Amino acid sequence: MTGSVEELTLDPEDWESFRKSTHDAVDVMTDYLRDVRSRPAWQPVPSDVAGKFESACPESPQGLDSSLADFYRDVLPFPSGNIHPRFWSWVCGTGSPTGMLSEFLAAGMNSIGLGFDESASSHVEVQVLEWLKSLMGFESDTSGLLVSGGSMANLVALTVGRNLKCGYDVRRLGMNPHGFPRVAAYASTETHSSVQKALELLGVGETFYRRIPVNGDYEIDVRALRDQIESDIAEGLRPALLIGNAGTVNTGAFDPLNVLADIAEEFDLWFTVDGAFGSLARLTNRAPENLKGLNRADALAFDLHKWLHQPYNAGAVLIRNGDAHRNSFSVAPAYLTRDRSGVASGPADFSALGIQLSRSFVALRVWLSFKTHGVGQFRKLIEQNIEQARYLEARVGETPHLELLAPTPLNIVNYRYNPDGLDEEALNQLNGKILTALQTGGIAAPSSTRLVGRFSIRVCIANHRTRRHDLDELVKHTVELGEELARTDR
Numbered sequence: 001m002t003g004s005v006e007e008l009t010l011d012p013e014d015w016e017s018f019r020k021s022t023h024d025a026v027d028v029m030t031d032y033l034r035d036v037r038s039r040p041a042w043q044p045v046p047s048d049v050a051g052k053f054e055s056a057c058p059e060s061p062q063g064l065d066s067s068l069a070d071f072y073r074d075v076l077p078f079p080s081g082n083i084h085p086r087f088w089s090w091v092c093g094t095g096s097p098t099g100m101l102s103e104f105l106a107a108g109m110n111s112i113g114l115g116f117d118e119s120a121s122s123h124v125e126v127q128v129l130e131w132l133k134s135l136m137g138f139e140s141d142t143s144g145l146l147v148s149g150g151s152m153a154n155l156v157a158l159t160v161g162r163n164l165k166c167g168y169d170v171r172r173l174g175m176n177p178h179g180f181p182r183v184a185a186y187a188s189t190e191t192h193s194s195v196q197k198a199l200e201l202l203g204v205g206e207t208f209y210r211r212i213p214v215n216g217d218y219e220i221d222v223r224a225l226r227d228q229i230e231s232d233i234a235e236g237l238r239p240a241l242l243i244g245n246a247g248t249v250n251t252g253a254f255d256p257l258n259v260l261a262d263i264a265e266e267f268d269l270w271f272t273v274d275g276a277f278g279s280l281a282r283l284t285n286r287a288p289e290n291l292k293g294l295n296r297a298d299a300l301a302f303d304l305h306k307w308l309h310q311p312y313n314a315g316a317v318l319i320r321n322g323d324a325h326r327n328s329f330s331v332a333p334a335y336l337t338r339d340r341s342g343v344a345s346g347p348a349d350f351s352a353l354g355i356q357l358s359r360s361f362v363a364l365r366v367w368l369s370f371k372t373h374g375v376g377q378f379r380k381l382i383e384q385n386i387e388q389a390r391y392l393e394a395r396v397g398e399t400p401h402l403e404l405l406a407p408t409p410l411n412i413v414n415y416r417y418n419p420d421g422l423d424e425e426a427l428n429q430l431n432g433k434i435l436t437a438l439q440t441g442g443i444a445a446p447s448s449t450r451l452v453g454r455f456s457i458r459v460c461i462a463n464h465r466t467r468r469h470d471l472d473e474l475v476k477h478t479v480e481l482g483e484e485l486a487r488t489d490r
């Protein structure tokens with residue numbers, strides 16, 4: 001009877017041929033990372049290639065080797081670019097060969113990430129969280145969770161803060177029950193958009209998300225913050241959430257965290273720090289003065305896929321009040337209870353600390369790369385980038401017709417090409433063209449922003465492959481392109 005039924009599996013019929021294809025992939029990918037510098041910093045996906053991604057979902061098998069050939073030909077040559085030494089757009093990490101390997105290993109184990117599944121994966125994750133807490137200066141009874149990235153980390157941290165400070169049982173009643181004041185949240189105008197998303201999702205609403213102006217260094221104006229809180233109290237609102245920045249996206253600015261912690265104490269606010277990349281400066285001797293006070297935050301959100309170069313995506317949130325953390329997310333259906341023994345007797349319950357239930361084995365990446373390279377290497381790499389940013393700042397400062405557009409407190413340099421005699425609008429146009437030419441020429445990939453209305457070429461160095469000569473190239477090409485484009489424009 002059993003012999004006559006055809007039963008399927010995704011395992012290969014021929015394991016040796018699978019082994020061969022996988023070995024080949026290892027060779028391809030090792031060369032790919034080794035030779036990354038010889039390729040353009042970035043290139044667009046050609047339209048004939050893009051067209052191939054419109055074909056319908058295949059019903060019948062194409063086979064592994066043929067599918068891999070499609071990948072090598074159509075996908076692999078066109079990455080985002082952040083693995084390249086001259087990619088400095090947004091805030092991006094580089095990843096690493098160790099990280100690449102850890103993805104492979106983790107996918108092979110395919111752990112489920114519940115924490116209460118009794119598996120080495122759960123224990124590794126608990127250990128990694130302990131490491132992260134101590135690196136960031138949080139006590140060991142701090143609660144923490146690995147999440148998809150800074151956006152999710154901010155959402156988790158703000159959820160806990162809202163639930164604790166809104167003044168009613170929001171899990172039971174929902175937001176804004178009759179008879180209670182509206183909750184208000186505070187952050188500088190330079191704060192990342194993920195905070196706005198989180199506050200909207202949490203039912204605070206954009207109107208009650210108070211955007212506080214910044215000073216000339218792009219740090220929150222503390223006086224204006226205090227005034228806004230006091231006037232909100234006078235109007236019957238309930239100030240509840242204060243978000244401090246440790247490294248803003250535009251310029252890498254740090255709000256004065258100690259001052260914010262004082263204000264949070266005075267007004268009984270939940271004080272959460274968005275330290276997506278900037279908080280990692282804590283690992284170095286180059287931490288800006290304003291980062292002091294991080295150890296007074298109720299919560300910290302930061303990324304592992306940016307300045308710690310873990311493969312996308314990986315972030316973490318640390319929350320000092322473990323009870324408040326658990327009380328925000330814990331739901332215990334009968335089918336998900338932790339047991340004293342057996343498969344459900346693992347060391348933690350991560351689903352009680354966040355939104356996701358099943359999660360990939362992100363912890364293995366961190367574990368393997370910290371063990372392989374030592375945390376000391378990551379400290380030095382972060383320092384190296386900070387020093388490179390200072391180097392670029394100095395190069396821009398000494399180069400005729402280049403102009404710095406903001407201070408460089410950390411690893412982000414903002415500048416433009418400014419030949420004499422152009423008005424602001426013409427400068428914006430010209431620098432937009434320079435940036436496009438840098439990118440499409442495959443020379444380098446900074447991104448852009450606007451600072452007080454000025455178009456800025458924005459160079460964020462969170463890249464362990466960048467060398468100073470790459471920054472020299474950037475300066476040289478900016479000037480050459482600037483001269484050429486200014487000439488053809490006239």
Ligand SMILES: *Cc1c(COP(=O)(O)O)cnc(C)c1O
Nearest residue numbers: 091149150151192194249276303
């Ligand atoms: C990148 C970033 C975020 C969002 O993090 P994701 O990992 O992209 O979700 C939030 N805040 C700051 C300051 C960032 O740089």
